[in-house]
Amino acid sequence: MTxxxxxxxxxxxxxxxxxxxxxxxTVTSGSESLTRFATSFIHQNVTDASRQLHLRVALDGRxxxxxxxxxxxDALERLVRSTIxxxxxxxxxxxxxxxxxxxxxxxxxxxxxxxAAAEPTVRAERVAAFVGAADGLETAGFCxxxxxxxxxxxxxxxxxxxxxxxxxxxxxxRTGTSDGAARAASARIADLDGAAAGSEATRLARDAAxxxxxxxxxxxxxxxxxxxxxxxxxxxxYGFNGRAVEEGRSFARLxxxxxxxxxxxxxxxxxxxxxxxxxxxxxxxKRRLELVRGGVTSGLVHDRRTAKxxxxxxxxxxxxxxxxxxxxxxxxxxxxxxxxxxALIGAVERGLLVTDFWxxxxxxxxxxxxxxxxxxxxxxxxxxxxVRPVTNLRFxxxxxxxxxxxxxxxxxxxxxxxxxxxxxxxxxxxxxxHLAAWSFTGGAKG
Amino acid sequence: xxxxxxxxxxxALGAGARxxxxxxxxxxxxxxxxxxxxxxxxxxxxxxxxxxxxxxxxGWGFFSTADxxxxxxxxxxxxxxxxxxxxxxxxxxxxxxxxxxARTDHWENPVGEDPMAVPLAEKGDLLVAATKAMRDxxxxxxxxxxDVWDTTKWLTSSEGHRIDQRIRECGAAMEATVNGxxxxxxxxxxxxxxxxxxxxxxxxRELDLLANAxxxxxxxxxxxxxxxxxxxxxxxxxxxxxxxALQIHESVGHAVELDRILGWEAAFAGTSWLDLAQxxxxxxxxxxxxxxxxxxxxxxxxxxxxxxxxTPSHPVDIVRDGIWVGVxxxxxxxxxxxxxxxxxxxxxxxxxxxxxxxxxxxxxxxGTSSLEEMIAATDDGLLIDTxxxxxxxxxxxxxxxxxxxxxxxxxxxxxxxxxxPTYTGIGPRFWQSLDMLGSEAEWTFWGTPNCGKGQPxxxxxxxxxxxxxxxxxxxVGVR
Numbered sequence: 001m002t003x004x005x006x007x008x009x010x011x012x013x014x015x016x017x018x019x020x021x022x023x024x025x026t027v028t029s030g031s032e033s034l035t036r037f038a039t040s041f042i043h044q045n046v047t048d049a050s051r052q053l054h055l056r057v058a059l060d061g062r063x064x065x066x067x068x069x070x071x072x073x074d075a076l077e078r079l080v081r082s083t084i085x086x087x088x089x090x091x092x093x094x095x096x097x098x099x100x101x102x103x104x105x106x107x108x109x110x111x112x113x114x115x116a117a118a119e120p121t122v123r124a125e126r127v128a129a130f131v132g133a134a135d136g137l138e139t140a141g142f143c144x145x146x147x148x149x150x151x152x153x154x155x156x157x158x159x160x161x162x163x164x165x166x167x168x169x170x171x172x173x174r175t176g177t178s179d180g181a182a183r184a185a186s187a188r189i190a191d192l193d194g195a196a197a198g199s200e201a202t203r204l205a206r207d208a209a210x211x212x213x214x215x216x217x218x219x220x221x222x223x224x225x226x227x228x229x230x231x232x233x234x235x236x237x238y239g240f241n242g243r244a245v246e247e248g249r250s251f252a253r254l255x256x257x258x259x260x261x262x263x264x265x266x267x268x269x270x271x272x273x274x275x276x277x278x279x280x281x282x283x284x285x286k287r288r289l290e291l292v293r294g295g296v297t298s299g300l301v302h303d304r305r306t307a308k309x310x311x312x313x314x315x316x317x318x319x320x321x322x323x324x325x326x327x328x329x330x331x332x333x334x335x336x337x338x339x340x341x342x343a344l345i346g347a348v349e350r351g352l353l354v355t356d357f358w359x360x361x362x363x364x365x366x367x368x369x370x371x372x373x374x375x376x377x378x379x380x381x382x383x384x385x386x387v388r389p390v391t392n393l394r395f396x397x398x399x400x401x402x403x404x405x406x407x408x409x410x411x412x413x414x415x416x417x418x419x420x421x422x423x424x425x426x427x428x429x430x431x432x433x434h435l436a437a438w439s440f441t442g443g444a445k446g
Numbered sequence: 447x448x449x450x451x452x453x454x455x456x457x458a459l460g461a462g463a464r465x466x467x468x469x470x471x472x473x474x475x476x477x478x479x480x481x482x483x484x485x486x487x488x489x490x491x492x493x494x495x496x497x498x499x500x501x502x503x504x505g506w507g508f509f510s511t512a513d514x515x516x517x518x519x520x521x522x523x524x525x526x527x528x529x530x531x532x533x534x535x536x537x538x539x540x541x542x543x544x545x546x547x548a549r550t551d552h553w554e555n556p557v558g559e560d561p562m563a564v565p566l567a568e569k570g571d572l573l574v575a576a577t578k579a580m581r582d583x584x585x586x587x588x589x590x591x592x593d594v595w596d597t598t599k600w601l602t603s604s605e606g607h608r609i610d611q612r613i614r615e616c617g618a619a620m621e622a623t624v625n626g627x628x629x630x631x632x633x634x635x636x637x638x639x640x641x642x643x644x645x646x647x648x649x650x651r652e653l654d655l656l657a658n659a660x661x662x663x664x665x666x667x668x669x670x671x672x673x674x675x676x677x678x679x680x681x682x683x684x685x686x687x688x689x690x691a692l693q694i695h696e697s698v699g700h701a702v703e704l705d706r707i708l709g710w711e712a713a714f715a716g717t718s719w720l721d722l723a724q725x726x727x728x729x730x731x732x733x734x735x736x737x738x739x740x741x742x743x744x745x746x747x748x749x750x751x752x753x754x755x756x757t758p759s760h761p762v763d764i765v766r767d768g769i770w771v772g773v774x775x776x777x778x779x780x781x782x783x784x785x786x787x788x789x790x791x792x793x794x795x796x797x798x799x800x801x802x803x804x805x806x807x808x809x810x811x812x813g814t815s816s817l818e819e820m821i822a823a824t825d826d827g828l829l830i831d832t833x834x835x836x837x838x839x840x841x842x843x844x845x846x847x848x849x850x851x852x853x854x855x856x857x858x859x860x861x862x863x864x865x866x867p868t869y870t871g872i873g874p875r876f877w878q879s880l881d882m883l884g885s886e887a888e889w890t891f892w893g894t895p896n897c898g899k900g901q902p903x904x905x906x907x908x909x910x911x912x913x914x915x916x917x918x919x920x921x922v923g924v925r
Contacts, residue, residue: 037536128535
């Protein structure tokens with residue numbers, strides 16, 4: 001399907017709803033494919049030719065939502081009838097914010113025909129190149145490609161269409177005592193270089209081999225973009241989310257210098273490296289939204305419900321069926337600095353270079369204390385030089401304190417698109433960071 | 447629906463697959479949530495489609511579509527074989543499948559009260575009343591929710607399987623959150639993930655949300671001023687059954703997944719500290735530790751008649767008298783590991799996800815002690831329960847878990863409430879320190895409806911029979 005027929009499905013649904021109810025409908029159609037490899041062979045390889053309809057209706061403030069994946073006339077009639085019937089039985093929702101008014105979405109088109117149509121052989125070629133570049137080391141990972149088209153319509157007159165492609169390559173090489181990781185993300189699968197990623201993962205795995213223990217404690221760190229994405233994801237989930245602010249669970253205080261002056265953070269689907277479409281699940285257009293300017297908290301993300309509750313405007317960050325969760329920034333961009341990753345390492349007196357975080361979980365949302373582990377390579381750095389690999393460590397660290405005023409010693413120039421890895425939170429464009437202190441509370445061996 | 451699955455399998459074989467199976471799945475899901483005395487969301491979801499799996503050489507190919515017609519099914523089968531052929535271009539050793547009897551059967555779990563048939567107004571009134579009660583008792587934010595799933599699936603395979611199953615599941619959860627000057631506290635009931643099972647609405651009625659709402663709100667408020675969990679390198683730790691379910695899930699269940707042990711999840715979910723060469727001899731825990739994976743337990747969330755490869759559900763010993771003796775497996779992973787048969791633990795999340803090794807009901811068999819006996823037998827320690835945070839390394843060895851609430855235990859009595867309890871350990875050392883095990887009277891089949899695994903991501907429904915336990919010499923209060 002092309003966006004126009006999807007919009008026609010939306011119009012059919014709105015006609016079935018009639019004029020007695022407010023309604024919004026999103027139709028998504030496309031294909032998502034993922035080729036997984038492990039022990040250096042492709043062991044799982046999938047394609048889902050997906051289609052999804054999401055309908056929300058409100059009858060005098062009585063609201064119900066439904067999702068379905070069939071578009072024939074009977075199925076649409078059942079969808080509309082059952083959703084309206086359900087809404088009738090609901091009490092009035094005092095927080096119902098009404099529908100998004102007509103408003104033009106930004107002209108973003110993160111789309112590549114070749115990626116949308118990529119055959120399994122195209123992904124397999126990249127996997128083969130990754131495996132081949134590993135110089136005999138065992139490898140594992142995946143290559144994916146996806147193309148989705150989206151149409152939105154509501155009974156307030158808003159109409160929007162969008163499309164987006166995404167291609168990811170993510171793999172490790174393994175020495176037996178260590179893993180090294182490399183990854184790439186783009187809207188174009190042609191940008192994914194399997195051989196380069198395989199070589200990089202192999203180099204890092206060998207550099208991380210035969211690691212030895214390091215006494216837990218507080219160390220300077222240089223965090224790779226993958227780690228930085230994790231930090232920003234937690235800030236987005238628990239801090240900048242309008243729902244968390246409304247409920248008093250957020251650290252965010254607008255106008256206060258809560259971050260180091262070097263932190264410039266925005267949500268920006270228009271960024272040239274971004275992926276995604278130009279409107280949210282409620283049809284509200286996205287725009288560049290500054291969240292932190294010069295270290296000062298300057299913005300929050302909202303859907304229509306949290307915006308109504310706080311007297312603000314929706315920022316186009318509604319998630320489909322998010323319910324009590326609230327709004328989420330899906331296109332965070334942390335402004336890069338001028339220093340190369342090597343220069344960041346060169347400025348470390350005694351600290352750690354960390355490739356990846358793993359299994360991070362929040363301990364307290366207000367203080368943003370998070371625990372997790374390192375993965376895929378950690379190195380001790382002394383006097384600006386990498387001295388030796390160390391074994392994985394557990395950390396218990398306030399992500400807010402880690403970025404507090406005076407805590408950021410350097411921002412890398414290596415702005416990289418990295419998938420957020422969870423919560424369907426999109427992909428962020430971030431550089432490496434050199435931070436003054438990170439609290440490692442134990443070795444992974446106990 | 448079998449005709450579509452048959453057409454897909456036939457097409458996959460015609461396109462060169464040496465084995466193929468297909469699942470048509472029709473799933474309905476209903477969820478409602480209330481916040482602070484108001485209904486805030488009602489969602490009813492339906493999906494139907496077919497997923498086809500084809501094997502060529504060492505590689506699987508999987509194709510799924512929401513189009514249900516004979517033509518679309520045949521095309522899906524052909525596509526699955528085409529994808530499998532691409533897999534074979536980066537080959538390993540040919541995958542074999544352990545034998546399983548091809549059966550024709552129907553299975554469905556018993557349900558007392560069809561949860562989809564309970565009036566929406568009644569379900570909504572329950573959530574509204576529960577959240578109002580929490581607000582009345584000081585909760586700044588009170589939330590309650592329920593979920594209902596009704597899934598029918600039809601499986602056929604090139605070996606002759608022809609199995610249809612209907613699985614109905616439901617459950618509910620609620621939580622009270624309070625905001626203090628510097629931190630937030632939360633109490634959940636019956637647990638952080640609620641309680642879910644392969645049962646009808648009677649499960650929700652038995653939870654008695656209304657009777658427990660005031661208590662958890664009071665406890666959340668009390669936690670704000672409770673002393674911090676002490677930081678101790680070693681103490682006696684009594685863990686309630688809800689947290690034990692999480693402990694089992696993370697440090698036993700995932701560790702014994704055979705796909706992880708074989709390295710198939712190395713780049714994402716991780717591997718396992720367990721080495722197959724030690725199966726049958728490795729000491730995992732103390733003699734009190736007996737763990738099974740049993741998809742036949744009535745009402746438990748991880749129960750079914752057949753897994754998604756057509757293997758009948760059956761109990762599998764995982765740890766016997768503290769010794770590691772079993773794994774969670776499917777037909778391909780079992781064959782590669784040299785096992786005689788599949789453990790029947792392969793399931794897919796929806797028609798559009800490749801079936802993979804998932805936990806069934808992985809849990810502890812009960813012992814002989816009661817929680818009160820554990821407290822009475824503890825001179826100086828802590829009692830903690832209700833999971834709040836969970837983090838474990840990619841080998842499932844080093845864990846750090848947090849609970850919502852704890853109490854000091856002094857001289858055999860429960861003492862002051864403590865806040866922010868955490869504990870950490872290394873799996874086998876921790877399990878070997880188990881010295882008191884709860885009895886059958888406190889055996890609870892906890893249900894986890896949100897176990898994430900796989901790429902693309904899949905959500906699994908797993909069960910975890912658990913009892914309160916006491917462990918010796920545990921590090922607590924990690925800060």
